Amino acid sequence: MIKFHPADLMPFKKFVQSILNKLWNEDTVKIRGTFRNTKTGEIIDCDTFDAHLIGKGDLEETYKTYLAWFNHTRLEGESAREFVAVEKVEGDKT
Numbered sequence: 001m002i003k004f005h006p007a008d009l010m011p012f013k014k015f016v017q018s019i020l021n022k023l024w025n026e027d028t029v030k031i032r033g034t035f036r037n038t039k040t041g042e043i044i045d046c047d048t049f050d051a052h053l054i055g056k057g058d059l060e061e062t063y064k065t066y067l068a069w070f071n072h073t074r075l076e077g078e079s080a081r082e083f084v085a086v087e088k089v090e091g092d093k094t
Contacts, residue, residue: 015069016054022065025053030089033063039079048089059086 016024033047054062063086071080 010069010073012052012066012069015072016052016065019072020065020068022055022061025057027053027057029053029059029062031059031063031086032089033066033086034084035067035081036084037079038082043084044081045084059088062086 010019013024016022028050031049031051032045034043034045035047036043051062051066054065060083064083067081067083074080
């Protein structure tokens with residue numbers, strides 16, 4: 001039996017456009033996000049990646065959208081994530 005990860009069935013771009021009805025931007029920026037694990041309360045400050053800008057390009061809106069997608073597609077046993085902070089990684093070209 002083949003098991004699919006929920007993210008395979010709901011790609012991020014489709015989630016942004018179809019579920020949230022937000023604007024998708026092909027431009028990316030490297031961000032470092034901080035989130036709280038809702039099960040343990042632990043704050044994680046190492047979520048660094050190239051993110052597609054969402055809406056008008058606001059970093060907070062962008063990272064919150066990525067967290068919403070993670071929470072929407074998380075696997076059994078994975079804890080939800082809550083937004084704490086986000087910042088642009090220095091030295092990024094954008």
